[in-house]
Amino acid sequence: MDKGRAEAFSDGVLAVAITLLALDLHVEATGHGSLVHQLGQTWPSFVAYVVSFFVIGVIWVNHHALFSLINRVDRVLLFENLVLLMFVTTLPFTTSALADFIIEGGSNARWAVLLYGISNIGMAFSFTIMLSRIVHHGLLVHPVTPEVGNQAIRRFGLGTVIYPAATALGLLWPPLILIAMGGAAIYYMAEQTQILPSPA
Amino acid sequence: MDKGRAEAFSDGVLAVAITLLALDLHVEATGHGSLVHQLGQTWPSFVAYVVSFFVIGVIWVNHHALFSLINRVDRVLLFENLVLLMFVTTLPFTTSALADFIIEGGSNARWAVLLYGISNIGMAFSFTIMLSRIVHHGLLVHPVTPEVGNQAIRRFGLGTVIYPAATALGLLWPPLILIAMGGAAIYYMAEQTQILPSPA
Amino acid sequence: MDKGRAEAFSDGVLAVAITLLALDLHVEATGHGSLVHQLGQTWPSFVAYVVSFFVIGVIWVNHHALFSLINRVDRVLLFENLVLLMFVTTLPFTTSALADFIIEGGSNARWAVLLYGISNIGMAFSFTIMLSRIVHHGLLVHPVTPEVGNQAIRRFGLGTVIYPAATALGLLWPPLILIAMGGAAIYYMAEQTQILPSPA
């Protein structure tokens, strides 16, 4: 199957999800205190918004890079891609829950960290499973040896270790999950390494 | 008419609808009980979310497969496609109604099952009508005999039987509609059969 | 300028607007009467939803047909296109206002008719102005004589007469605006006429 529409549909879902994140930013017009007071109360929403925006942004950049390596898709890859997108679309909800409870601390904050962690861990695993599929099932434009493929999977599959670790840190002190996720997003944006070495 | 923009517009509507499903996931920040209590109360929203996500996902995969068989569209097909998309866009609403009332049982739950059933039955019939149109009105890149075409319509038109049956089951015991729809989605994702045999 | 991204952006806006229409469909989970009672109370939302869905659907089909006639865009056309899209994006709001007040009658219903009319009249005028621009400013792939161009403008500009007339009817009896708009949408979908005659 042609990969064009899978890219277009994924771009659409990612674009809608990244924009819906901003629906959690809002203030009340009257009877809820001054605007600056409300902004002061809801600042975790702004921090969580920026972090999640770049989390989805990084997913998009890597999705883009992943699909540029293949020339066709199969049904299994489409299904794995849907699972990835499903976790992405939960992010506006889990970001909002995290922003609501992060300050409060206690068990509410830890449950919110867990929800947010699940969105992110789900994305990391789905992405790694997709990379494994394209490397090992003949979808690559320029096939690679199993060794090269497995190296790429280990390197890009790092998220499957980092994101659970970030979630565990957040269970200790909730803000750590945002700091760790934000740091990972900056690392992925700055890192120039290609998923696979260019064909010689 | 060129099929490219019909695909792009459909991808857009499907991508927005699948992402809006997640708007039904939410928790209240304060004064509505603990987060884990709220999650415990709203778990049907999560189940319904996952099922509807894959219902739309399957529609997208099949839409993709259907349009890959044709090289142009006519006005009637565009109109039928709009009807399909109209039923798809009602799904966030009917999914939300189902999640709200499914536990409660009684006549509210049955009405919610009926609403959810209508969204799905409408999609199944619209899709079958579109397949019939492209097979019988010369829109195929590789025309097939009427026999081959009718076989494909019978096989892909199965949804027009399965979805009403799933709705009927749900009227007996509401959760059955989600189980049946989820099962049908998994079947369609796993099933490798092409809509039409590849041209020799 | 290349027309591809103007099409992609317009498809995106139209797809989001047509899907957001469904946000006006909703029921309350508890304490607002039975589901069937709520559906009985909000039926105008469903009728208005279907009519507006096809109003946007027709705009999309005609937008598609219009852009298939040109091979490039200029800044003025992009600006006119933005004005068209601005009126389209108001439709979820004006549809919702119409559905809320149409039953009530009186001056509220008439104001709602007027709002809904403005969305539609704005679209009709914007579309006609765009057609005029492409015919008279050398954007056509196959240029036509001024006579042929003006004929097309008169025929497709009919909406600039029909939509104000539908609004006027709605001021007399509000449901007439939905009946008239729905009728116009069906007419445009069924009507096979091309915007311009095919080049010989």
Added chain:
Amino acid sequence: MDKGRAEAFSDGVLAVAITLLALDLHVEATGHGSLVHQLGQTWPSFVAYVVSFFVIGVIWVNHHALFSLINRVDRVLLFENLVLLMFVTTLPFTTSALADFIIEGGSNARWAVLLYGISNIGMAFSFTIMLSRIVHHGLLVHPVTPEVGNQAIRRFGLGTVIYPAATALGLLWPPLILIAMGGAAIYYMAEQTQILPSPA
């Protein structure tokens, strides 16, 4: 990297953001006064809606023009593009806050002006930084001399001066920010100048 998906993703985000602006338009069905009274009370929402619609429209037109000059993207440009899109997606929120508080005057209105200004100033700087990147890092299809490139940056970077100035005016009298932003949008739409001179 290929620029096609960066355009598609950006078109998606811009299309969703421009359409979500309209979510701030709404009236209450009952018990909140007559429709015309409510429209009279919420008119700043309509003015702010139109201004922000064209602010995003202009960003889209210029984004389109910018990407037509390049034939590939690099990771830094994708990151800068994400920052641009992040500011764009805050605009529905900051537009809504401005519309809610602009009439009230006082410190609430000034804080709302500041929020709205930050969205716009962020977009102006991001856009200018992107233009600088493509001119100075070899992404142009037709490379230009540093002088020609710097001229273009100065001319299109005007927003980095105009938008802070508009914000400052709004701090004196809030409506001035909408008047200035609306004026800037009209200027950019009307202005035919290309970003870079056409290659000879």
